[in-house]
Amino acid sequence: MAQDSAAAEPPVSQVVASVAYVNGRRARDVPIAEVADYVGGAKGMLWIGLRNPTPECITEVVDALGASVKNREEMIESHRRPKIIDYGNMVLIVAITVEVEGGRPVFGETQYLVGEGFLVTVRRTALSTHSILRERLESAPDLLKRGSDYITSELLDLLVDRYVAAVAQLEDVVEHAEQKLLIRGAKDADIRKLYRQRRDLLRIHNAIAPMAEICRRLARVEMSAIDAQARPYFAEVADRVLRVDELVNALREALAFAFEASLMIGQGQQNDTTRKLASWAAILAVPTAVAGIYGMNFEYMPELKAHWGYPITLSVIVTICAVLYWRFRKSGWL
Secondary structure, eight states: OHHHHHHHSOOTTTEEEEEEEETTEEEEEOOGGGGGGGTTSTTOEEEEEEESOOHHHHHHHHHHTTOOHHHHHHHHSOOSSOEEEEOSSEEEEEEEEEEEETTEEEEEEEEEEEETTEEEEEEESOOSOSHHHHHHHHTOHHHHTTOHHHHHHHHHHHHHHHHHHHHHHHHHHHHHHHHHHHHHOOOHHHHHHHHHHHHHHHHHHHHHHHHHHHHHHHHHSOBTTBOGGGHHHHHHHHHHHHHHHHHHHHHHHHHHHHHHHHHHHHHHHHHHHHHHHHHHHHHHHHHHHHHHHHTTOOSSOTTSSOTTHHHHHHHHHHHHHHHHHHHHHHHTOO
């Protein structure tokens, strides 16, 4: 029997932590086979952390906690948008994580299964862990005593902190792109990069914006797994999510304004070039016209036999060209 239980235990790499807390203090590590004993909170609170778990691992954990088949299927499935589902005795929250690597956002998924006496977190592709928050809460037993719903609000607040860090890194990328567009103008490569950056910011907006409504629902709607005293914490998280989303939208608008400004600068430079070319064409048209007339090889033409005809013609050409140059220069075309 002991061998069968050990064989059924999920790999350690999938179970980051499975810890029981009594009166806010760490009591012991709990094997997955014993998690059912903590449903209801009679033995304290159980906090299980899973990382990139297999469907078999999730099935074993949620079945032991008494989750429904629909709940199990929802947790096994990968998600691209945040969502919240109330199953009566427990609540499933799905959040999309955003982190930045090499100037590009990396998206992951974190699920929070909240019930009376237990909390299960499932991380997929997410780079950052919850260990820092776990250590902070373990150093403050009074906070852990508040239950799994309060810890969930702290986890969502940590998620927003990482949103802020990711957007701050992208803000530097956007400022660099703005400077390049305003100094050099819009090149083909810059336009493609700008489109990619705006697309990334749109994906971040789609990942962050629904979290505000999810947190507001946790703060306002009565749920059996969420205590009334924990709801104000979710309201504060919702306000933070809205502020981060506003910053993301501001970055998208900044890229749009920078692109429009670079186009206007480019058009102004083209207009300057066009005016210069037109000015020089008008100046060069004078000697071209005179030379064309005297190059027609007619025998009887004015000033062909005059002694000062050639110098006078050249002087007239130079004078007219100089006057035109002065006029164009004065008007700002040259």
